[in-house]
Amino acid sequence: LHLLENCIRPLSREKAVILVTHCLEHLREDDHVIYLENGRVKHDGTICDVEDLDLLESQIEPPPEEPKMHDDPPDFPALLNDIPNASMSSLVSEKSPYEIAEEDMKKRQKKSSLSAFTSAGGCTSSFVILFFIAAQTFGSASDYWVSIWVDLEEHSYNATGSSNEIIKRLPWSINRKFCLWVFAVLILGTMSVSIIRSLMHFFTCIRASTVLHRRMLKSVMSAKMQFFYTSKSGSILSRFSKDQGTVDEHLPVTLMDCLQVALTAFGILLVIPATNAWLFVPTLVILAVFYLFRLLYVRTTKGLREIEGQEARSSVTSEALWMVFPSSI
Structure with missing residues (x-):
């Protein structure tokens, strides 16, 4: 979107421009829209005259909101106390169809x-x-x-x-x-x-x-x-x-x-x-302890990395997590 607004439009001003894209959010300011599906023209006209307008609106992402600047960083313990447990679990558990499809692909991976x-x-x-x-x-x-x-x-x-x-x-x-x-x-x-x-x-x-x-x-x-x-x-x-x-x-x-x-x-x-055969017994004990530490660390780090890769669905929860994420890793 930045390239379209600051590069393509200024350089091609007063000229006919054909933009071929799958990013449907670029259609908001276009004069003419040709919608292709499976190699065939399905819709032809302006964005307001498209017959199946609900289909396009469901795929067009709303413009991103500018993040609000805070004068002072919020207190993390107090911030967590203000968030109900039910709302926190619902925010984290909600997943987009793309994330569900990606998880299914990982499960099917041989x-x-x-x-x-x-x-x-x-x-x-x-x-x-x-x-x-x-x-x-x-x-x-x-x-x-x-x-x-x-x-x-x-x-x-x-x-x-x-x-x-x-x-x-x-x-x-x-x-x-x-x-x-x-x-x-x-x-x-x-x-x-x-x-x-x-x-x-x-x-x-x-x-x-x-x-x-x-x-x-x-x-x-x-x-x-x-x-x-x-x-x-x-x-x-x-x-x-x-x-x-x-x-x-x-x-x-x-x-x-x-x-x-x-x-x-x-x-x-x-x-x-x-x-020295007598040193073999404490070696096995230490090996078991470190193996348990390894399981705990890998599971925790993997969960945090998955949270990092997901799209932040709430500014409150994401800000609270990013405050402690570097020190936790």
């Missing part, structure tokens, strides 16, 4: 967004997972080798009373130089595999983002007009700008951190019982 992202990355996604596992294997092996090395040194010192070059606890005799070489190889392998893993991971993410963007653009370009009638233009643009921007900027780093933390925790769970 695969998750993460699986769609990994499948868009191609066959390299499997190699990335293998390199993540290999990097963690080298790291956990180096930690385990250090624990063996320390035990062998302590055993050798307690047995001889001095630091001996030869360690005979294993079936074969090894010296300190051999331990250093093994540790150096493990560290070098960890560094090499980690670098290759990071490069392959970001290369796969770039490829997946490109494929998803092309698929989304192709789907929109080949969509029927019914899609534009039932979908809001702002929501379509948000998929390309906000959602796809989040996939391009934040998802690769977040996915890498998530995989690293998960594999590191799994490696620790394997190394701890191998070195």
Whole structure:
């Protein structure tokens, strides 16, 4: 609407302009209207002479109201107390047909967004997972080798009373130089595999983002007009700008951190019982506690994100929520 009022109309003044649009709110100031449905002319005339005027009025959105400026921000606890619980639940529970259709589409979706992202990355996604596992294997092996090395040194010192070059606890005799070489190889392998893993991971993410963007653009370009009638233009643009921007900027780093933390925790769970079995019991307790925290945090954050994505139906409730939303996240 801003482009129409400030760009198209001033530049094309005193000229015949044909505006092809699915945004029906632009019809209010047009001189002549041709309404097409399924590729056929259904109405021809002015906005007042259209035969099926109720159909158009039901799809034309009213002009947006200018937000009222407050001198002082309202007190959030007092604001919540002034809102009845019934009215609050009714405001939040009311959903537009577009939001209901979007929720039904999410329920019918066979695969998750993460699986769609990994499948868009191609066959390299499997190699990335293998390199993540290999990097963690080298790291956990180096930690385990250090624990063996320390035990062998302590055993050798307690047995001889001095630091001996030869360690005979294993079936074969090894010296300190051999331990250093093994540790150096493990560290070098960890560094090499980690670098290759990071490069392959970001290369796969770039490829997946490109494929998803092309698929989304192709789907929109080949969509029927019914899609534009039932979908809001702002929501379509948000998929390309906000959602796809989040996939391009934040998802690769977040996915890498998530995989690293998960594999590191799994490696620790394997190394701890191998070195000291008594530490395995408190580890399981801590793991269960953090898993409960994770469930609570994900559920709460997902609910707040859904509220953020919905259209604010009341200035009172939206203003109250946005006051505490950043600190809650």
